[in-house]
Structures are given as C-alpha cells and as structure tokens.
Amino acid sequence: MxxxxxxxxxxxxxxxxxxxxxxxxxxxxxxxxxxxxxxxxxxxxxxxxxxxxxxxxxxxxxxxxxxxxxxxxxxxxxxxxxxxxxxxxxxxxxxxxxxxxxxxxxxxxxxxxxxDAQHHYRSRVERERLRSIADDQGQDALATLANLAADLAIGLLLEGTGLIEPDDGADRRPNAYESLAWRSLQHRLAQEVSRLPEREEAIIRQHYEHGVSFTYIAQMLEISKGRVSQLHAAALAKLRARVGHG
Amino acid sequence: MALCKDEEMNELLASIQRDGIDHFGLVERLIAAYPDDARLHFLRGSLLIGAGRAIEAHAALSRAVGLEPEFALARFQLGFFELTSGEPARALATWEPLDRLPADHYLALFVTGLRHLIRDAFDDAIAALTRGIAANTENPPLNHDIQLIVDECHRIAKGTGQASLVAETEETSATSFLLDQFASGTKH
The missing domain is CATH 1.10.1740.10 (RNA polymerase sigma factor, region 2, helix turn helix motif)
Known part of the structure; x- marks a missing residue:
C-alpha cells in the first residue's frame, strides 16, 4: 500500500x-x-x-x-x-x-x-518539459500535436492547482470569478496526482508544486535525468487519459 | 552465551538511578564483557531513548530483540518506538510474535489496544488498553504511560483531543519502567 x-x-x-x-x-x-x-x-x-x-x-x-x-x-x-x-x-x-x-x-x-538568459530556470524548465513529453509521443503527427497540447495544458493546470498550500501563504486557488469547470478540473487533477505510482507522484509534486528542476529531482530519487523525463511524460499521459475521460 | 551476572546487573541498575554517573560508560563496559546479553542492549537502548539518540536507540533495541526474540518487553518497546517514529507497518511486524503470548497478558493487550488506536478505533483501543493496565502488575510506570494514552483517546472520542502526547511523557518513563521490569526479575 x-x-x-x-x-x-x-x-x-x-x-x-x-x-x-x-x-x-x-x-x-x-x-x-x-x-x-x-x-x-x-x-x-x-x-x-x-x-x-x-x-x-x-x-x-x-x-x-x-x-x-x-x-x-x-x-x-x-x-x-x-x-x-x-x-x-x-x-x-x-x-x-x-x-x-x-x-x-x-x-x-x-x-x-x-x-545568458537561456540558462534561467523558467526557459530551462520549459525546454525540459517539452522534450519530456515530445519524446513520449507516437508517430501520428496530428495525434502527437493534440497530445502535446493536452500535456502542456495539464502542466499549466498543475502549476496553478495549489496541490498544497504555498509557503508564502498566498491563496492561488481560482477566485470566485473563475469558472466552476476550471476549478472542478483542477480538483480532479489534484486527486488523480495522488493516485499516480509513487515515483511519478513524487516527480509531479516536486516539479509542479515545489518548482524543482528535473536535474535535482533525479538527484533526489537517485535516477537519471532521462528517467525523470520519461516518468514525467508517463505521469502526464496518465493524467491526460484519466482527466480527459472522467 | 555468557550473561551478565545478577550482582553486576543489580549494581548497574542501582547506579542508573543515581545522578552524576556515566551510565553509558557503565553499560557499555558490561556490553563489552557480555556482548550477547540482550538485557544490556535493551538497557542501553532505553538510556539512548532518554538521551534523545533515536537512531542508536533503535539499533540497540533491535539488537536486544535479535539476540533474544522471546524477550517480550524488548519487543514491545521496539515496536512502540517504531510506532512513535512514524513506522506503523514496521511496528506491527515487530509485534507479530507477541501474538503468541496469552491473550490476557498485559503486553498482548497493550499491542491489541495500540493496533486499534492506529486504525482510529478509539473505543476498542480504550477497552484493550484498560484491560492491559488492569493485568499489568509488573511495570507500574508503563501503566502510567498507557493511562495517558487512554485519557487522550477519551478526549479525542469527545472531540477535544490534541495531537502530541508521547513527546511529553514517554521519554521520562522509558528507563524507569525498564528498571521495574528488571527488578521484578522477569522477561515475560
């Protein structure tokens, strides 16, 4: 368990x-x-x-x-x-x-x-994420594009989900003006994250909740950065499938 | 297997109750002489708990149980230490052999109560722990600790409980109940 x-x-x-x-x-x-x-x-x-x-x-x-x-x-x-x-x-x-x-x-x-600027966290993390999910796609160009878009969207959702309370105490949950559908989707996503296999959950939480780059997650979990990338892609694919067909 | 002589053990226990003495030095000297005596490792483990040296305490208690798997009190203490360290699965595995004790043995009843407690079955926990207290005539200080847990269960059941009990109370009595146990001359 x-x-x-x-x-x-x-x-x-x-x-x-x-x-x-x-x-x-x-x-x-x-x-x-x-x-x-x-x-x-x-x-x-x-x-x-x-x-x-x-x-x-x-x-x-x-x-x-x-x-x-x-x-x-x-x-x-x-x-x-x-x-x-x-x-x-x-x-x-x-x-x-x-x-x-x-x-x-x-x-x-x-x-x-x-x-130079290309080493900044934000651009580096975006490249890492894109590479991770792009490597995981199949051959069909249209399906690949659709999946990529879905995975990137899930990444954005995860970043804004506030799976846990932020350290600065700020409440980043959607406010009353944001749609019920959006809030409901984020809630479901947070639930699905907790159902992921242990290592995938750790990667998603550390990366999206805590903003830890793949490099340090790899160090933390004693696996290669490439493996983190694969597991990240696998986790997003599971989330896409579960949230998309719930 | 050479065991520590009664007079040496009594001397050690008496010295532990006095202040200003290097308790660790004494027990470690005896362990050097009798490395396979589970009681000495248990005693050292209890002293380490009192000193807040948790990693070494776990090793010492594990060594005591490893040397003498039937040493019920050591096994109970090791499991309890694991439980209070946030390792419930491990505690349950450590306690499993205690199921061979008679069902009305106080340690068996305490284990039953604590198993209920970690499942949030507070009423069942209170019942078993209370029976254990009644059955325990060997270790009054342990009864004191268990009574505190029972009291807290009552408070939780009434919705007024708080979240840290053992931190304040358990450390002080670990050694004293051990001393009582040895004084009674039993390991069961």
Missing part, C-alpha cells in the same frame, strides 16, 4: 514523537538505503531552502537573476546537505543545512551572472 503524505490516522498522530520521526527518516536513508526518505527529507526542509533563497534575493542586486533561479541553487544545496549530513553527530540538520544552502546560493548566483 502506498503511504500517503499526511495520511496518518488520528490515533497514530497522537503517538508520534517528531524528533523520532525525523531520526527514522535519516536511519532509513543512511542505513537501510530507503531512497524515498531523501525525498521526504527534502520536502521537510524545502521551506528552509526557499526562505534562504528569498532572503538572499532581497539582500542583493538581482542582475537578472530570478527567485526561481535562486531556489534551484538552494535546492541543490539542500540535496548536498542531505547527502553529507551525519545524523549521529548530534548537530540539528536545519543548522547544518542552512550554511550549505546559503553557500550554494551565493556561489550559484555569482555563476548565474555570467550566464
């Missing part, structure tokens, strides 16, 4: 000891090679990475660097911290990770200034 995020029973929640829950993630990642725990730890500390990215962005001249770019460096720093942290040394992970994230963001932002 797939463990659902936030799916603990009330009775279990009553018994949970938060430091033990976190220690359990580290134990299973380090000593039992349970790769999924890397993603769970990443999600647990993603807010710290984002907050650090935001702080850096506010304190420095932007030079064309966007928050999304900075966040990618923060996520990279977080992943490095997760892989290097020694949970037996007694240093809280948050304190350990903060320094690594900060260093990575500062280094990344400096590198970023030297690169």
């Amino acid at each position: 797939k463990a659902r995020r936030g799916g603990s029973s009330h009775g279990l929640k009553l018994l949970l000891v938060p430091p033990r829950v976190e220690a359990s993630l580290w134990r299973r990642l380090r000593y039992e090679r349970e790769v999924r725990c890397r993603e769970l730890l990443f999600t647990r500390y993603r807010g710290l990475a984002r907050a650090t990215a935001l702080r850096i962005l506010r304190s420095r001249p932007r030079n064309g660097v966007t928050l999304e770019d900075i966040e990618q460096f923060a996520y990279e720093g977080l992943l490095v911290a997760i892989d290097r942290y020694d949970p037996l040394r007694g240093v809280p992970f948050g304190a350990y990770a903060r320094r690594r994230i900060l260093g990575n963001v500062v280094d990344g932002a400096a590198r970023m200034n030297e690169l």
Whole structure:
C-alpha cells in the first residue's frame, strides 16, 4: 500500500514523537538505503531552502537573476546537505543545512551572472518539459500535436492547482470569478496526482508544486535525468487519459 | 552465551538511578564483557531513548530483540518506538510474535489496544488498553504511560483531543519502567 503524505490516522498522530520521526527518516536513508526518505527529507526542509533563497534575493542586486533561479541553487544545496549530513553527530540538520544552502546560493548566483538568459530556470524548465513529453509521443503527427497540447495544458493546470498550500501563504486557488469547470478540473487533477505510482507522484509534486528542476529531482530519487523525463511524460499521459475521460 | 551476572546487573541498575554517573560508560563496559546479553542492549537502548539518540536507540533495541526474540518487553518497546517514529507497518511486524503470548497478558493487550488506536478505533483501543493496565502488575510506570494514552483517546472520542502526547511523557518513563521490569526479575 502506498503511504500517503499526511495520511496518518488520528490515533497514530497522537503517538508520534517528531524528533523520532525525523531520526527514522535519516536511519532509513543512511542505513537501510530507503531512497524515498531523501525525498521526504527534502520536502521537510524545502521551506528552509526557499526562505534562504528569498532572503538572499532581497539582500542583493538581482542582475537578472530570478527567485526561481535562486531556489534551484538552494535546492541543490539542500540535496548536498542531505547527502553529507551525519545524523549521529548530534548537530540539528536545519543548522547544518542552512550554511550549505546559503553557500550554494551565493556561489550559484555569482555563476548565474555570467550566464545568458537561456540558462534561467523558467526557459530551462520549459525546454525540459517539452522534450519530456515530445519524446513520449507516437508517430501520428496530428495525434502527437493534440497530445502535446493536452500535456502542456495539464502542466499549466498543475502549476496553478495549489496541490498544497504555498509557503508564502498566498491563496492561488481560482477566485470566485473563475469558472466552476476550471476549478472542478483542477480538483480532479489534484486527486488523480495522488493516485499516480509513487515515483511519478513524487516527480509531479516536486516539479509542479515545489518548482524543482528535473536535474535535482533525479538527484533526489537517485535516477537519471532521462528517467525523470520519461516518468514525467508517463505521469502526464496518465493524467491526460484519466482527466480527459472522467 | 555468557550473561551478565545478577550482582553486576543489580549494581548497574542501582547506579542508573543515581545522578552524576556515566551510565553509558557503565553499560557499555558490561556490553563489552557480555556482548550477547540482550538485557544490556535493551538497557542501553532505553538510556539512548532518554538521551534523545533515536537512531542508536533503535539499533540497540533491535539488537536486544535479535539476540533474544522471546524477550517480550524488548519487543514491545521496539515496536512502540517504531510506532512513535512514524513506522506503523514496521511496528506491527515487530509485534507479530507477541501474538503468541496469552491473550490476557498485559503486553498482548497493550499491542491489541495500540493496533486499534492506529486504525482510529478509539473505543476498542480504550477497552484493550484498560484491560492491559488492569493485568499489568509488573511495570507500574508503563501503566502510567498507557493511562495517558487512554485519557487522550477519551478526549479525542469527545472531540477535544490534541495531537502530541508521547513527546511529553514517554521519554521520562522509558528507563524507569525498564528498571521495574528488571527488578521484578522477569522477561515475560
């Protein structure tokens, strides 16, 4: 049975000891090679990475660097911290990770200034997505185009779905003026995401909810970037089929 | 398999109840002398729980159960530790051999109650845990912990419950109920 995020029973929640829950993630990642725990730890500390990215962005001249770019460096720093942290040394992970994230963001932002716009997160992510879904299509040109359009539309829907509450507290759900049909579609899509196979769900959530690029999702899940791309396409195809024929 | 002598164990237990002593040093010295004594690993695991060293605590409790699979209290504690760590499936697997205990054994009743609890079957949980408390004459501190869970179940059933119970209470009694257990000289 797939463990659902936030799916603990009330009775279990009553018994949970938060430091033990976190220690359990580290134990299973380090000593039992349970790769999924890397993603769970990443999600647990993603807010710290984002907050650090935001702080850096506010304190420095932007030079064309966007928050999304900075966040990618923060996520990279977080992943490095997760892989290097020694949970037996007694240093809280948050304190350990903060320094690594900060260093990575500062280094990344400096590198970023030297690169041209094509490396920016937004254009890179759009290329990655397009390549992912284009590679997955069949031979029929018209069907390919239709599927591509549907997959891109699902990607847009997912971005605006607010599958979970955004960190900044902003409510990005459609407002009262937006159509009922749109809201209903987004709701169904969110439900379908939670029915995806575990790895596909992780990719969709990390990418669309958390804005993590394929590169770092690959690192998080210990698979190749090409495999992330394939699984992303497979997930969108499932969502397209299920939402399209519901 | 060489086991720690009674007098050494008693000395260790007495010292653990005194402050200002390197408890870990004492227990680790005994483990070096008697590496296959499950009780020592269990004791070390309980001390580690108290010290908040969760990863090592899990390893020590697992070692105790691995060395002596019939050590029911260690098995119960390991499963309970896993449950409180957010690993219910693993806890249930750890507890499975406890089904061989008599149905009215307090640990069997506690396990039954906790199984009900994680399914949100609060009334059944309260009934089994309460029976377990009545049946448990070996470990009063454990009864105290379980009673807190029962009280919280009552509150949840009335819709006034809160979400963190063990964090505040369980750590303090882990070692004391262990000491009582050893004092009673039983492993069942």
